[in-house]
Amino acid sequence: MSPYVESLEHKRVWWKEATFYQVYPASFKDSNGDGLGDIPGLISKVPYIASLGVDVVWLSPMYDSPQKDMGYDISDYETVYPPYGTVEDVEKLVKECHQHGLKLILDLVVNHTSDQHEWFKESRSSKDNPKRNWYFWRPARYDQDGNRMPPTNYRSYFAGGTWTWDDNTEEYYLHLYDPSQPDLNWENADCRRAIYDSAMRFWLDKGIDGFRVDTVNKYSKHVDFPDAPITDSNSFIQPAAQFWCNGPRIHEFVKEMNNDVLSKYTTFDGQAVVTVGELSLTPEPEGVLRYVSAKEKELDMVFQFDITHLGQDNGFQDKYDFAPWKLPEMKRIVEKWQTFIEETDGWTTVFNENHDNGRSVSRFASDVPEWREQSAKMLAIWLIAQTGTLFLYQGQEIGMINAPKDWGIEEYRDVEAQGHWEEAVRQDANGTDPGRTERILHGLQLMARDHSRLPFQWDSSANGGFTTGKPWMRAHDLYPKINAENQGKDVNSVLAFYKRLLYLRKEHKDVFVYGAFELVDPENENTFVFRKRYRDRTAVVAMNFTDSPQPAFGAMEMMLLVSSYSKVVLGTLQPFEGRIYVDY
């Protein structure tokens, strides 16, 4: 063990100790029977959220949108998608949250807009429109046979290219995601100012407490747009993140956004507003630290995605071609992102679910009937004992699991799942990748973004009490068994366990939120054991990631603070059991 140095302790700030709870508006609570969640529905559940013991609500996009990418394609930052409600409803939500002692952050999606945004409509209208350069327009190239070719060979996120031809002005525009999501050109200062006013100040002025910042590291691109080297021989389009991610001006842009806008605002209780950035494709701690080091004044914290990429190969073009993993790999990831902030002024986040991933019980433990509850509780222990700011996703607190495996591909509604599925069907049919459809279906059953978007399971009435109408996504077959109402009445439920753990996390925050992390027995493929230390206090967290009993870590001389089983067996960790010991 390395010596503990007090002068290197992390500075205490409210958002470091807070637990965030992500709400996906389409799937949380429908108040009017149209099958889609809405803001009044969410308002009616604010007391439920507050009762969990969380501190901040992060609301995924509720802005007006054609919903090609579930609201991450915004057509107007200053209005709300009508089926979700109105701006006044969001103002009511802000008030309701604050009255319950909760803060509210919104999703800031400003790498791109929808192609239905007025800015893009103007930009595409003519080459000399003043907003032409608010997006990236480039002329075509032509191959030897005179065929029109896009300006580069880049692969986009949803299994297509990044350039779409526009007949009107006969140029291509850039989109890292769906063709309906053109990328904004942050090089243009007028465009940046418009973003700050419309997407940020408009809502900060209404009293929100910060933002989750979508795709924050893609605002700056290499705008000379060189072709990417050919690494995928099956395809014209090639991974090219080095040309559009963490580009040359990115830190300048993020600093400006902080300095010009965010630093001017405070939360409802007079503290600094908070930001958490979505930082994909940044594998090195030094790269991440540049965004979250307090002295840089960029972002408070970010999501680094190694943990959700477990099983996803490189997390990009082959993300649904499942790559089996072993526990030591997970341990190394956790260790890396727990320890990278030690002896720095940066901060980290703790999460294993969001709206872009399969459910953690199904992915990281076991969702079979006999183990799913134990798995959910063990993963809760795994989360609450880690250093950093904790993020939970709606339904995680009741142990919601992936859609059943016998659901057909037609139940997968997400643009990304569809893109990868269609690509697999093509590559299977034309012989470039035989057997791909079967592999991708398996990957989607485990990791598709759709799983987390199933309706919240409130009770055992029709559609899990989510809606009285026809839900936009089918409700899980198991809602009569897995739901918040049942669990609210059961002291041994996953829900009750989460509440207890969130309380313990606060009570022991020195060790859990701020402590130094140390892996024990890194190569063990069955149990995951780590130590947390703060000054003279130590906690040991021991978890069995298998469905058979395992020898317990020898921490018996310490006090058992909590186990995910109501009866512990001395010397043995029961299947999917998690325990925390403390020595103080």
Ligand code: TEU
């Ligand atoms: O995701 C950004 C993103 O690039 C990925 O990290 C994400 O995991 C996604 O699954 C693409 O593979 C954000 C949002 O979280 C996501 O829902 C949106 O689709 C995306 O931005 C585009 O706005």
